[in-house]
Amino acid sequence: MTAVRAQPRQTHTRQTPTRQVRCRKRRHAHDDAPDTxxxxxxxxxxxxxxxxxxxxxxxxxxxxxxxxxxxxxxxxxxxxxxxxxxxxxxxxxxxxxxxxxxxxxxxxxxxxxxxxxxxxxxxxxxLWGLHVPRRVQELRNRVRTAVQELNRTPDSRTPGVADIAEHTGLSEEDVRAGMEALESYSTLSLDAELRGAEDGYALIDTLGSPEPSYDRVVQREALKPCLRALPERERRILYLRFFCDETQGRIADRLGISQMHVSRLISRTCERLGEEVNAEVNAEVNAEANAAA
Missing domain, CATH: 1.10.1740.10 (RNA polymerase sigma factor, region 2, helix turn helix motif)
Known part of the structure; x- marks a missing residue:
């Protein structure tokens, strides 16, 4: 019985044509740069x-x-x-x-x-609606970038101050300064309606209005020392005219002088009081300006 030798299995190698790999020239970052x-x-x-x-x-x-x-x-x-x-x-x-x-x-x-x-x-x-120091602007940019990067993580919770500080290497105080500046890039119109408000309630509706009584208080307090320095007759004339609402004629009868004289005394006294109060106010303003300088 003739032994049959097992012929080795022939493997056919697929011949592929040799391809020349061409090294493409990488596009330069500034390929629009001319030779000047x-x-x-x-x-x-x-x-x-x-x-x-x-x-x-x-x-x-x-x-x-x-x-x-x-x-x-x-x-x-x-x-x-x-x-x-x-x-x-x-x-x-x-x-x-x-x-x-x-x-x-x-x-x-x-x-x-x-x-x-x-x-x-x-x-x-x-483009900043408010004047923000350059350092705070840089902190704002770093905080904004960190928030965007942390929001891409599988943990969908909003990053806190500690998370942002750990991610950026900033202190928590710097992170808070950057977060406060996030809304400073643009300002909100006073006519913008507030969220959740009804009937067109806008931001301007939350602002107070000037109180004229405050000015009267300041004026009275400024006049007090000047009034105390007036002669007795001038003080009594002003009291009868502006506090008791007496007419110039009745004041003249009380003091035994003419109505014309009362009128001149009132005008002259009020003018002097105004000058004294203005001089005192200007002196205080100059003192504050010198202290600030």
Whole structure:
């Protein structure tokens, strides 16, 4: 009986054509950057004048696409695209004017932070409804970013002060300052209706109105020492006229003088009292101004 040798199983290798992998050139972050090295060398060699300014404008026009792209990164943040573009162009003009090619740094490395910084400065200085210190604005941005990142976690609960402080490395006091500034970016209209209010009850309805009685109290207190310094006859005339509502004729009969004399005494006394009170008020204002200085 002939032994049959088991033939090894032939495996068929699938031949695939060799593919050449082409290394695609990675798109540069600033691929809209033109080559203006020669123009910058000419600018640095020229004295100030029309020729140098015309060459600067030529370079600005060449770099405008990059400035527009950088401005587009800040869209949908409460500012119009045209205004952002104008601010970015202002930063570009500053960068072209200040750039020195002798430092050995490429212009785009200098221009990008200059343009971006100008746009951020515009947001900081012109779009806040209230004046907020720069440090508090930075805290506000860090707190806002932390809240957004923490809200993406599986734990859907609202992050507290301690959570934000742990996430950002800030102190809880700084976190509270940033949280208070979250609503300071834009102001609320006094005509805006309050949440849950009925019949159009607005914020302006919660504000008080000036109380004229307060002014009268201040005026009376300011007049007291001046009235005490008046002669007895002038004090009695003012008392009868303004507190007892006596007529000038009846006051004249009481004091045995003419009505014309009573009228002159009232006018002269009131005028002197006004001058004394105004002088005292001005002295207090000047004293407070000097203390503040």
């Amino acid at each position: 090295a020669a123009q910058f060398r000419r600018i640095s060699a020229l004295p100030e004048g029309p020729s140098k300014e015309a060459l600067r404008q030529e370079v600005v026009r060449a770099w405008m696409p990059m400035a527009e792209r950088l401005a587009g990164q800040f869209r949908n943040r409460g500012e119009s695209a045209d205004d952002l573009r104008q601010v970015a162009m202002l930063g570009l003009v500053k960068a072209v004017k200040r750039y020195d090619p002798d430092h050995g740094t490429a212009f785009e490395s200098y221009a990008v932070p200059t343009v971006v910084g100008e746009v951020k400065r515009h947001f900081r200085d012109h």
